[in-house]
Amino acid sequence: MSSLAKALSVAIIFGAAGQAAAADNATIATRALGVIRNNPVPTRLSANDAFVTRDVIVGRDGTEHVRFDRTYKGLPVIGGDLVVHSKAGVLKRTSLTQASAINVSTTPTITSAAAIATAGRAWAMAYDVSPTSRLVVFAPAAKTPKLAHDVVYVGRAKDGTPIRMHYYVDAVTGAILDKTNAIKTGTLPGTGYPTGNTPPPPNVIPSIGPGFSLFAGNVTLNTQFNNTRRIYELIDPTRGNTSITDMGNGYRTGGTLMVDADNRWGNNALSDRVSAGVDAMYGFQKTWDFYKNKFNRNGIRNNGQGANGAVHYFLNYTNAFWNDDCFCMSFGDGNGTTVRPLVSIDIVGHEVSHGVTAATANLTYASESGGLNEATSDIFGAMIEYYANNAKQPPNYVIGEQIFTTPAWNKFIRTMFKPNLDGLSPDCYPSATTPSNGISLGNFKAMDVHYSSGVANHFFYLLAEGVVVPADYAAGTPANLGPSNLVCNGNTGLTGIGRDAAMQIWYHALTVYMTSNSDYAAARAATAQAAIDLYGAGSTQHNAVIDTWAAVSMP
Template identity: 70%
Template sequence: MSSLAKALSVAILMGTAGQSAAAINGAAVDRALTAVRLNPAATRLSAADAFTARSVIVDANGTEHVRMDRTYRGLPVIGGDMVVHSRAGVLQGTSVTLAKPINVGVTPALSVDSAITAAGVQFGTQFEAVPSASLVVFAASANPKLAYDVLYTGTAKDGTPQRMHYYVDALDGAILAKEDAIKTGILPGTGAQTGTTPPPPSVTPASGPGYSLFAGTVPLNTQWNATRRIYELVDSTRGNTAITDMGNGYRGAGTLMVDADNKWGNAALSDRVSTGVDASYGFTKTWDFYKNTFGRVGIRGDGVGAMGAVHYSINYVNAFWNDDCFCMSFGDGNGTTVRPLVAIDIVGHEVSHGVTAATAKLIYSGESGGLNEANSDIFGTMIEYYANNANQPPNYVIGEQIFATPAWNKFIRTMFKPYLDKTSPDCYPNAANPAGTGNRPMSEWSMMDVHYTSGVANHFFYLLAEGAVVPAGYDAGTPANLTPASLVCNGNTALVGIGREAAQQIWYKALTQYMVSNTNYAGARAATLSAAADLYGAGSREQQAVADAWAAVSVF
């Protein structure tokens, strides 16, 4: 499988469908904290715990969902976050992955320098800044441990920046886990900061046509800079989202894209602005999708836009979201077989990493990492359907437009049949899974890259929305030669979908109200069942469809 099969990585956004972190409902937080104190078993409460509310969502029936981060004796708890669900001050349930209250010492036996050295053995010598380390409680595994969070920054061989966090046991120096703050589209990566949005001088909103590589001629919201006497590719109607040109470098923020006549690009690579048009269009449709579909205003739900940097590095076949600078970077491809990575489903994928970071904060490794990637695939695809652009026909095939020579087997991933890439499993590990679907024993599954284990959740979502229906162009007699039986892991070819609208509402509610940082596939099943019950009623057709779709990918 080519490296492109790993495309579309994690973007991270913050916000909620209800109230943003900037406008948290203080009374709801107080009620949630009271519920925590009164229900220590359900919340895994220890005497040394403290909590900070990150977001509040209030349902129409008055149920409050308060997402909280946990500290233990003043130390951040990795994997200790939870969502408290209550109504009229009475606890309805909790979303939490801690198995029991934390009880660890907070005095390290290992020095900071030794922890940095232990992490450095894995990272190597190609780091670009002095590594840093801070104490945390690592509770993303069964037994919480005192650990150092050691951060190394550098650049991967393919040019992707790296910001790798290593969790080092503070007693014996063992590496407990690692997580990259950079979420790539194609290859796993981390990233050096690509900058922040330049502060605007005297500007007024404007609009002009954009001539893109992939989306056709599209309207762009821009701004007239009266100080510089030039138009800038900044959308003040969407939180001052800005597009810059990295000049094929990899440091700094790049140069803000400008134009004299407010006509942008020429629909070809000969004008560097054409790539920026696609990026701007993708940001626009992503912002509008989240706002109009879920009531979410901006990536973090706070009305603030992000920055997109095009022309990142040379022959860079990737795109990535950087948690730390709240920005995206887009490579130009390899100049031959792969074009710039600014197709709308790729943009939507990366930006949706930001939504994950602001809500469930799914840890980017193991099963939670696969769900993180799947969330971006799911919403990148739904954004493509939302845009409904004839030049970018919506489908459940991800990234097909970036290939210079289109073909049925040129894609990054396929949601309806992940194993078309010959790597991503169709089904969760299960001895009964049919041969030829990428089935892996649990020992191999647990070691797979998150861009592959995401396939099971992608597959679930397709079946939930569409049912066991083979997409046009992939059915019997085509090169893919798929049948309804090819799409399910349990033989249930009668599976009927509930439609994209209901499916995306269920997934979004599950992500923002029920999933937490260490949610696994079993937890995702429980989260979507709860979300379906909230939206459509316990025992409803939609909730049964959720159960049936998970069963069809062997998650029980």
């Protein structure tokens, strides 16, 4: 057996979704490894590569889409992820951004301590725990792979948001190659490590109880009765044991599980701390059902496991966030005056969707891939709001409007139909010669990902709805928008294909074709191919994708 063939080992990681499905996926993954072996150039294969399966999707036509994480001589490869698209063992295409096969020494010149010191000078603030370092191969898009130290500093921003900054320090020169934050704002800090002996599992009974929320009205919650402790717990055993904890307005622990004696939760007001927990659990349950019923996805990781979410994070914290490193999330209470707790359903859906992105394309949270990461959460956050169709939370393409104590047309986190209503997000993709809303292409690539997300949000709105101005923002309202304000190329006749088709295309593009360093050009190609896969080449949906990218200035 050649060294190249020996390198093609694979680890299959699946949860409790069923042994038969796991066995089928293992067979498909093994077949995909054979495809890699037979196609070393398009897969950027080296003799020292190995692969871990992250996801397996089988298309309607039998095409097998297998997503892999790559290692090189046992080291993680940052940016080395790829998706193999094949049918009957024959390669159709690959999705990846790694520029070339890896050929680097794994012996560092710069020590771990020196790399930590270098990153520390860039960090330049207090940290909560001692920084750590591990060796990796750094292989982002269009760059030569390099050996690097992945140095992690953990701390907090001035507003209390956790920071888990990964610095990639060249292990030969000592230069900082890149940095990325594992916290996606909008994540619950780590829940710590257990001590002592693990207690036996409790005797629990699934239950259903009423919830009295802040935003969603009176809802029905799946909970459980802990027969060992003789108390009800805000844990949903029907959705992977999703749970809600109360952080007690702190930040260093995982919080305390919400419990109740009579299985009645909250009181529709801030006077009961559980009310915010009701909104969070309601949002989690609707989000789980949305992904299950729309895409047959079984939880965030598609493995049947639920997430932990925490409310009442920190003091006067006006944000919510997802943490890739612990796969968990948390929500602040707002500032106590103008902003209420950040647990409206579109915000909950937004944060959970960061987890879905992390489990699939794992879009790097910087530059254009970071903008696509944020847009994906906005897109599905809005679609989850439409799915819930709660009269107390009228669905729309405005993100986070419910959290403001004084509702108004200009009180929101983002608007998908006209991103620049916030004065910062560009409506259109800038070209090398033509800025968008005064933003050059270089500045666009470097801007905060919450604003560069605007172009993808705009694309999705137009794809789903066409050039239709929402009534609350139409001519004669304070926003005073007309059809020409919604497009960048004057095509006011653009017709939408509907929310369901648009979300299917975006989800398919995310889970099948996008990879960690996908940029807007890659997203355009991924959505076009997704439309072909789902609806056929030259279909109304395929043509609409092409026309809609043009309408936001992506040629």
